[in-house]
Amino acid sequence: AQTVTQSQPEMSVQEAETVTLSCTYDTSESNYYLFWYKQPPSRQMILVIRQEAYKQQNATENRFSVNFQKAAKSFSLKISDSQLGDTAMYFCAFMRRSNDYKLSFGAGTTVTVRA
Amino acid sequence: ETGVTQTPRHLVMGMTNKKSLKCEQHLGHNAMYWYKQSAKKPLELMFVYNFKEQTENNSVPSRFSPECPNSSHLFLHLHTLQPEDSALYLCASSQVQDSITYSGNTIYFGEGSWLTVV
Numbered sequence: 358a359q360t361v362t363q364s365q366p367e368m369s370v371q372e373a374e375t376v377t378l379s380c381t382y383d384t385s386e387s388n389y390y391l392f393w394y395k396q397p398p399s400r401q402m403i404l405v406i407r408q409e410a411y412k413q414q415n416a417t418e419n420r421f422s423v424n425f426q427k428a429a430k431s432f433s434l435k436i437s438d439s440q441l442g443d444t445a446m447y448f449c450a451f452m453r454r455s456n457d458y459k460l461s462f463g464a465g466t467t468v469t470v471r472a
Numbered sequence: 473e474t475g476v477t478q479t480p481r482h483l484v485m486g487m488t489n490k491k492s493l494k495c496e497q498h499l500g501h502n503a504m505y506w507y508k509q510s511a512k513k514p515l516e517l518m519f520v521y522n523f524k525e526q527t528e529n530n531s532v533p534s535r536f537s538p539e540c541p542n543s544s545h546l547f548l549h550l551h552t553l554q555p556e557d558s559a560l561y562l563c564a565s566s567q568v569q570d571s572i573t574y575s576g577n578t579i580y581f582g583e584g585s586w587l588t589v590v
Contacts, residue, residue: 394581400542
């Protein structure tokens with residue numbers, strides 16, 4: 358079974374600054390996907406960014422980027438130029454490529470952006 | 473309009489009631505899912521439907537009964553629930569390449585249905 362660990366329950370950041378969320382995972386698989394989802398107060402789970410494990414290049418999506426360290430099984434999310442609308446809970450998730458309809462989620466990190 | 477819509481958004485039901493949650497996806501996907509999100513617990517996958525066939529039942533009690541009449545609609549029928557079943561129920565969908573490999577899957581979620589069992 359895969360486990361996903363997010364060690365930071367809460368983080369606070371000043372508007373326009375940068376915050377980095379950590380995520381580690383445990384798997385014996387070599388092919389898999391990693392995701393960051395955002396869940397704002399509306400509770401809808403929104404895909405932020407996706408990384409394919411066979412790609413060495415870190416994924417980026419506008420102000421969101423990841424640092425994917427496959428050997429260390431680490432997948433951190435960096436939010437640059439934080440905006441008030443980034444306030445949400447952020448979930449790291451893992452999906453095996455061989456049986457990849459199951460998303461395993463971490464416990465989440467609540468990010469609060471201060472004006 | 474979001475790609476995955478859920479109704480009702482909030483539901484309060486007694487333990488002897490029968491109710492249903494509805495999900496509709498407008499993304500042309502061929503797989504749909506039910507997830508449960510409880511306080512202080514990671515999201516749990518409950519059911520998976522691929523090409524309208526249930527391919528996963530993640531040890532969910534029989535008081536939860538899914539139904540997938542077509543690839544765009546998914547229901548979760550609720551009967552004789554317990555207070556510990558109170559949670560946010562999230563529907564999701566994705567496009568899978570075929571019924572076996574699911575390669576390249578990205579899952580999109582609805583806004584959820586808040587269920588309170590009293």
